[in-house]
Amino acid sequence: MNTIEVGVLGGTGMVGQHFIRFLQGHPWFKLTWLGASDRSAGKKLKDATQWRLDGEMPKSAAEIVVSECKPQNAPKLVFSAMDASVATEIELAFAKAGHLVVSNSRNHRMEADVPLMVPEVNPGHLALVRAQQRLRGWSGMIVTNPNCSTVTLTLALAPLKQFGIQKVMAATMQAVSGAGYPGVASMDILANVVPYIGSEEEKMESETQKILGSLDGARIEPLPATVSAHCNRVAVVDGHMVTASVALSSKPTLAEVQAAMESFQSVPQQRNLPSAPPKPVIYMREADRPQPRRDANRENGMAVFVGRLRKCPVLDLKFVACGHNTIRGAAGAAVLNAELMASEGYLD
């Protein structure tokens, strides 16, 4: 495959920096373009922003001259790391102009003709872009990935879909990196828990239903399961934890459920997509795992770790899951979406 040039909208922000880091050394995609606000446009990245992640700004990205967020000179494939407050219009402009916008922003996720993708969970939903292009008269398209806590939950639930998911009760303990930079004030979170993340619970509930739903022509039929989320912020740097209780219609044994998790693979694994983890769901048998600081980074941050599968006195079974929120839940999620798109010829 020839190298594909890619751009990042919102390239100077915290999520943009995650894209820059994740794309380093990518075998298919080469980052050549960064779009940001007028304030940054015309400057080299190294002069436009400060590096907030570990280590130092990658040298190749540091020299890229930041562009305005306008479609003209951008590569065909652009990742959107834009803040939700400005993403809507800019993403639309790029899609209209023929770009493939692979977005991490929440703005278009719940629109009827926009695929909300977790490639291992609902690869077939990508076909919705055909309807999107037809309905909107676009040559480009918008494809989205879900909220960071939704990715972890839906990947852990994917192997259970065969058993008939009826009810899902989730409580999250989410890392501060999910809120960007400066994000959560240290005065709010040191030695503390904040039991509220604005509109996170609503997103987790509705996005889960859409992702686990079925493509029905030009729309997604949401999974007819009830989903309830309690979202909390904790003093963790990276890695979201989700405790979940689930009711399943076919009443499988715990052993059957664990086996389904351990053997789970999907289209990204079958196609050997470069960012796909060999096993998207890794079941841990230790009594006290997974843990965000010890597990989220493993497998390049692209797997979801599950443990403590046991019976639930209220629903059928319960477990805990952990995923890397800024990799599997953001930059890596979008890049894997783009890899899936490339594997289906959308980038040709």
Place this chain on the structure above:
Amino acid sequence: MNTIEVGVLGGTGMVGQHFIRFLQGHPWFKLTWLGASDRSAGKKLKDATQWRLDGEMPKSAAEIVVSECKPQNAPKLVFSAMDASVATEIELAFAKAGHLVVSNSRNHRMEADVPLMVPEVNPGHLALVRAQQRLRGWSGMIVTNPNCSTVTLTLALAPLKQFGIQKVMAATMQAVSGAGYPGVASMDILANVVPYIGSEEEKMESETQKILGSLDGARIEPLPATVSAHCNRVAVVDGHMVTASVALSSKPTLAEVQAAMESFQSVPQQRNLPSAPPKPVIYMREADRPQPRRDANRENGMAVFVGRLRKCPVLDLKFVACGHNTIRGAAGAAVLNAELMASEGYLD
């Protein structure tokens, strides 16, 4: 009321120190006796152990000469702060010898004739000690308080009992102080979450059913509700958080539930027991409260703070609760039990 002399079994440990601190300046009880292991017996407290709580060891306690854990010279009323590994036999010996053992240990909690008390929730269960004395032929007695996370949950549920509690799903985020000293290793919890606390979930499930149950002659009929707990340790010093979803048979409105919480008072308030908070359940209207670091210490650590009451898509409603685990969940819980006992004449 004359001052009542009290002792603490396990007075050199972390929970013992919480009792020592909580009893400072108590209007009814005066700490005069401390029992500990043979290794400490015969030493002044200040020479037997290091103070692990904030500030310094209270001067009056520092000079108490620690005794062996034998009934002879101990006051009639003794609080047990003993480690579960040794509590069973020693508590039995004291009760047999005529002492009123008010215990924070888990060992006897689930025995059929032992009251498991949260004075605002089940004050009537105290009468079970009459059966206990009769059955065991004791002049003394054992009265227990629940696990620290159970106290928070049951106090928040108490105002809902009138609506018919059918199902409870709880997820906890628990402070490290709940594990004593040295307790949780910093390598395990800094910037991390540990999704497991040994046998905590089982305790929370069964203790909740017992506390919310009804006294039926010489036994407690557990509440016929299913309870499921997910217990997690987080990097918080003091204060346990519980997110809860509840199904209620009478389907009250959210406003009715909130009103029930806000107006909730019980026997300890009616009798003005010295450690009883004016309002045992404090409903907070801020979107992001309660929080352990900002709220657990308020009201001398004896109230439970509840917030974010809202509809639950899976059960009926959900909310978050926070309580001080070593005060309302341990030392303060036991002292309030003893105050209830005193108010009913058990100490006369």
Place this chain on the structure above:
Amino acid sequence: MNTIEVGVLGGTGMVGQHFIRFLQGHPWFKLTWLGASDRSAGKKLKDATQWRLDGEMPKSAAEIVVSECKPQNAPKLVFSAMDASVATEIELAFAKAGHLVVSNSRNHRMEADVPLMVPEVNPGHLALVRAQQRLRGWSGMIVTNPNCSTVTLTLALAPLKQFGIQKVMAATMQAVSGAGYPGVASMDILANVVPYIGSEEEKMESETQKILGSLDGARIEPLPATVSAHCNRVAVVDGHMVTASVALSSKPTLAEVQAAMESFQSVPQQRNLPSAPPKPVIYMREADRPQPRRDANRENGMAVFVGRLRKCPVLDLKFVACGHNTIRGAAGAAVLNAELMASEGYLD
């Protein structure tokens, strides 16, 4: 003494909230006025800002209608909790208009005719306001307290002044509350150290020399000692730590220095000022103390805790000190300044 009405400039910010809390129940001062930006003026405090400190906004303050930061209706005594970016002009306007401005801002601290006070360390410097009034033609005045880390250092050094302080090397580990709200981003400080606080080292070096200096007519002769500071931010909520090495001309023994610390008292103690701690410097003999979380809050946050006094191979001796940065280092510092002023008749 009659109750004295007081106001707080910058009453809606984080430092302002510390003033509001610290003034609750003050025996001399009654908070009746709050000044803030135009955006807040005209609103009740509870509608103008969110409470950021532990617990809830004090009810009496919540109902105060916030004024513009203009002198007309403000009480004679106003505390300034203003951000440095706007404090200069407003404080000048109030002083010109006859107000006693007791400021926590850094803006006027190093001006030649402005007292920079730590009441136990340099009570005599207050007389400098006479020169200030004469030179500036004011009926009012500006009196300042130092930077939060400087207070801790200078209180620990005050008992050593008699031995001839020649050199001071200090390294700080400072709490996040010192940076206000939102202040330090959690992404920067969780499980981390930031070895830089803007202009803090310069302030600590020059303010220490001024505070330990001598009043010479209309000016302060700085202490002719060299002072070097290394300032670091750590993941602590409240309480600044300072490790210090000191060279002393009279070469006292460690025992003499410890005795000087333990017996240290000054004007605020002699006059029984309401916020003065009985012992401003508390020497702790435990090997691992003081510690910010366990000690800073003791003595109402108004004492400085010192420990680990020992020989220094490079200078003469070394020790560690800890003080509450937002109480003794900010709100409490200013209130104690005002109490000293009241005790000398400046408020009559």
Place this chain on the structure above:
Amino acid sequence: MNTIEVGVLGGTGMVGQHFIRFLQGHPWFKLTWLGASDRSAGKKLKDATQWRLDGEMPKSAAEIVVSECKPQNAPKLVFSAMDASVATEIELAFAKAGHLVVSNSRNHRMEADVPLMVPEVNPGHLALVRAQQRLRGWSGMIVTNPNCSTVTLTLALAPLKQFGIQKVMAATMQAVSGAGYPGVASMDILANVVPYIGSEEEKMESETQKILGSLDGARIEPLPATVSAHCNRVAVVDGHMVTASVALSSKPTLAEVQAAMESFQSVPQQRNLPSAPPKPVIYMREADRPQPRRDANRENGMAVFVGRLRKCPVLDLKFVACGHNTIRGAAGAAVLNAELMASEGYLD
């Protein structure tokens, strides 16, 4: 070079696990032997201990059957990760039996004929083992690396040696991983600082003088500089910070010192030793760096990061340094020592 089999004494402990991890994929050394207490001997590593580091126990090590700590079947080269309480006799027994003991324990560090090595700082000191073998009549030898905070300090000081180091004042902020497992109790360190680490200051002062000293026949002449250390524990997982002020006899400019740091290389770099970082000292120009969470892990944890070089009002100049305490300060330090030994033919 043929692969060299190596063993780890104390292989089940926390430091042992760091050795196991660091040796994964080493181009010269292959881990084939683990020695531990009688309790573990005879079990596979995976059955003898729980993995405490991130991720999971490396599969190849998991299957190694743990041996008793006796010399017979161990490889010639053994790393010692033993606890100081038991290391002395066992290390002696191995050296006597002809083994090359490369030890991370403190027990033999300060003995006159034992090299205390930081390969970039004092590679010539290795020759001291010839005297050691002669004096003790051994065919084996003991070579040691310093305390974790000393490594960071001495690497940062090495480029300054040419300017004549006269005085060093250091204050540390040390990660909890330095204390092993369970190590520091979370109750002691969450949102706190502990200003004391047992005997750490003495080690840092004397080890620094030895490492920076000169080999004089069969002994090391310590550097005739005074060194003073203030050692503190902070809530950081990995990475020790050291703030340092230094007096230098030749009074170089700051630019000269920075240039010396930036160009510093030594024997391990010249010989391309596998674990040697290309630049052992990395100078960072950002105002607020280095930081432990963002920098310690870079360069495989083997470089020391320095920043904020500036004039010191008390000594000549000051700066801050950061190094990975369990890699560059422990396992990686010992492995680099062994690589230096191999490059000089000691393993032939």
